[in-house]
Amino acid sequence: MNLEPLKLKIARLSCERDYRLLFDSLAFTLDAGSILRVAGKNGAGKTTLLRTIAGLYEIQEGEVLVGDQPVSEAMHRILYIGHRPQVTGDLSVLDNFKYMAGHDDTSLKFALDSVGMLSYHDSLVKELSQGQGRRCALARLWCSDAPIWILDEPYTALDVSMIKILDKKIASHVANGGICLFTTHQVPTLSEFQTLELGCVN
Amino acid sequence: MRWRWFHQWGSPRWFYERAGRWQLVCGWLSLGLIAVGTIWGLGFAPVDYQQGNSYRIIYLHVPVAFLAQAMYAAMSVSAVVLLVWKMKIADIAMQSIAVMGLAFTALALGSGAVWGKPTWGTYWVWDARLTSMLILAFLYLALIGLRASIRDPDQAGKVCGILVLVGVVNLPIIKYSVEWWNTLHQPASLKLTEKPTMPASMWIPLLINILGYYIVAAYLVLGSMRAILVARERRSSWVRELVRRV
Amino acid sequence: MSIEKRILARELWLAAARPGDIVKPIWFLLLVISMVPLALTPDSDSLAEIGSAMIWVATLLALLLNSEHLFQSDFSDGILEQYLFFDRPLAWLVGLKLTAHWLLHVLPLILISPIGAVMLSVPGDVSIALFITMLVATPALTCFSGLGAALTLGSSRSGILGALIMLPLFVPVVVLASGVLVRAMDGSETLPLLALLGAFSVASAILVPIAVSLAIRVNIGGSN
Numbered sequence: 001m002n003l004e005p006l007k008l009k010i011a012r013l014s015c016e017r018d019y020r021l022l023f024d025s026l027a028f029t030l031d032a033g034s035i036l037r038v039a040g041k042n043g044a045g046k047t048t049l050l051r052t053i054a055g056l057y058e059i060q061e062g063e064v065l066v067g068d069q070p071v072s073e074a075m076h077r078i079l080y081i082g083h084r085p086q087v088t089g090d091l092s093v094l095d096n097f098k099y100m101a102g103h104d105d106t107s108l109k110f111a112l113d114s115v116g117m118l119s120y121h122d123s124l125v126k127e128l129s130q131g132q133g134r135r136c137a138l139a140r141l142w143c144s145d146a147p148i149w150i151l152d153e154p155y156t157a158l159d160v161s162m163i164k165i166l167d168k169k170i171a172s173h174v175a176n177g178g179i180c181l182f183t184t185h186q187v188p189t190l191s192e193f194q195t196l197e198l199g200c201v202n
Numbered sequence: 203m204r205w206r207w208f209h210q211w212g213s214p215r216w217f218y219e220r221a222g223r224w225q226l227v228c229g230w231l232s233l234g235l236i237a238v239g240t241i242w243g244l245g246f247a248p249v250d251y252q253q254g255n256s257y258r259i260i261y262l263h264v265p266v267a268f269l270a271q272a273m274y275a276a277m278s279v280s281a282v283v284l285l286v287w288k289m290k291i292a293d294i295a296m297q298s299i300a301v302m303g304l305a306f307t308a309l310a311l312g313s314g315a316v317w318g319k320p321t322w323g324t325y326w327v328w329d330a331r332l333t334s335m336l337i338l339a340f341l342y343l344a345l346i347g348l349r350a351s352i353r354d355p356d357q358a359g360k361v362c363g364i365l366v367l368v369g370v371v372n373l374p375i376i377k378y379s380v381e382w383w384n385t386l387h388q389p390a391s392l393k394l395t396e397k398p399t400m401p402a403s404m405w406i407p408l409l410i411n412i413l414g415y416y417i418v419a420a421y422l423v424l425g426s427m428r429a430i431l432v433a434r435e436r437r438s439s440w441v442r443e444l445v446r447r448v
Numbered sequence: 449m450s451i452e453k454r455i456l457a458r459e460l461w462l463a464a465a466r467p468g469d470i471v472k473p474i475w476f477l478l479l480v481i482s483m484v485p486l487a488l489t490p491d492s493d494s495l496a497e498i499g500s501a502m503i504w505v506a507t508l509l510a511l512l513l514n515s516e517h518l519f520q521s522d523f524s525d526g527i528l529e530q531y532l533f534f535d536r537p538l539a540w541l542v543g544l545k546l547t548a549h550w551l552l553h554v555l556p557l558i559l560i561s562p563i564g565a566v567m568l569s570v571p572g573d574v575s576i577a578l579f580i581t582m583l584v585a586t587p588a589l590t591c592f593s594g595l596g597a598a599l600t601l602g603s604s605r606s607g608i609l610g611a612l613i614m615l616p617l618f619v620p621v622v623v624l625a626s627g628v629l630v631r632a633m634d635g636s637e638t639l640p641l642l643a644l645l646g647a648f649s650v651a652s653a654i655l656v657p658i659a660v661s662l663a664i665r666v667n668i669g670g671s672n
Contacts, residue, residue: 019437019438054533055532056529056532056668056669057669058669075532075533076533076534076535078533079533080529080530080533082526082529083526084524084525084526084529085525085526086525086526086527086530087525087527088462088521088522088525088527089525090462090465090466091458091461091462091465095458095461098449098454099454099455099457099458099461100454100458100527100530102449102451102454124465146533337616337619340615340616341616343612344612344613344616347609347612347613348599348600348603348609348613351600351603351604351605351609352602352603352670353604354602354670356670357602357666357667357669357670358602360666360670361599361602361663361666361667364599364659364662364663364666365599365613367659368595368617368656368659369616369617371655372617372620375620375648376616376617376619376620379619379620379623379624380619380623382623382627383623383626383627386626386627386630
């Protein structure tokens, strides 16, 4: 499956929170097939930057272009997985997934199988461990058509085997012409990526 | 600092200093007007042939009742300015006006009750005007409560702005529905409207007082805006400098 | 499945998974109705006079009670922010959610009202008028209570704040409904007032979801 080649362009992006300038006149362009790791200390504005690029935060200054559209009109081309669970405890793994991601049962089960959660597909999410819940949220990567992935701390609470699976998935996504932005505090095990270090402006 | 302040109006420091000067002018002007209007109204205006001297509370009641509603209008304008042009000073105005609006509404209800006792023998009746005034008070209270519950001032401002605008669309509907409700349940036995044939010596001081109260409202709102502005900008360099000077 | 179907189906399954959310407001409604004769008088003539209004007010409070959770859990789970990534306007999706809420959480309250009417000796024709009034008026109330829930999403410990904020805006609906009930008790024409109530509901159903979606966007934008 090849994705349409798409550029993500960030221009003059600035953001201030609580009287602190998190980033100022940030500008970069990500071509199809690139991975960007956003690094920085706690409170450096990593989540703010990712959420701004994803279109969840109002842009204070500057612009974010997906292809040639502003991000507010192109959010359906983005898959965003943030800190919050993105799953509802009271629904089963498969139901959670079915109603948020769409798709037919076969591809959903394939996705769950890929993250090793197929045998739990009819358990309620609230009965799972934190790491298993995280796996469920990440399963959406296996049935998404969105070319741009924005993943905030995707490695949190994952074991070594799942980290490998996730790395492989991200690598195959960009090999198909996708773009991936992510943050992590762990040393990334991905083979090739660019890094953006936040926290240099004052 | 990279605020989206609107030209000069948007500069917090500029506003703080200008507002201080305007406040001074408003303060003295309103003091003079209210002194003239009140002394004239209470001491020299003729006695009402029906209500006697008790009518004189209109020199307080009518201006504050006007203001109670005018404040909501002013707040709606601020809400539009905030939501459309993202001007932060409009948010501060909204916050100040909500509190003052509640104060004036409470004063209007209170002075109305005091007037009601000698005139219709009771402090409270479920008259259309009183009822819509009461609902207005609840709306002001809602805005204050909503703002108090949200930690981030920017977010609180936008959320309150939405509520203000929903309220302004609803207020006329509330007013008409309450008037209609009143005719449904009660024969119009009590007329609250002042007699239109008021002699000039009665209404001129009233007019002076209305003007005076409008200006005193501006004085109060400006003062409260300055206080909120300084509190919100407490970490900025100009406020620190200000504190050092004092 | 289209996005619309998925959202509605999800609400249905969630309601099935949380039966307490449906039962508790009904329970509350029946309790309040039981308190009326205990606090006032068991005399059926006096009850009949105020019964319909009491049921109406109790339903109003029950409706506010259950709207508190309308968006809260989806908001804190991060589901609501995913709605922004769907290729649909948020106001439309919010409208769907409110519709599902009306069907699953408000309609049961209306269906229970005839039992309340019997408990408070409300005459048959008035209780029919009450039932119809509720059907016509509750869409507007659902929209407004949804707005209250959306506005208070960002507040810590919001509790009943959403209800306190929205009750003043219920006034036109309460007043018109009381008009219908008064006329039903007189035996005079209620249709024009019902039409007016219906118009208010339709207008609210169109306009309020826009305000709700704005409030949700602001609260998503302000949270970490």
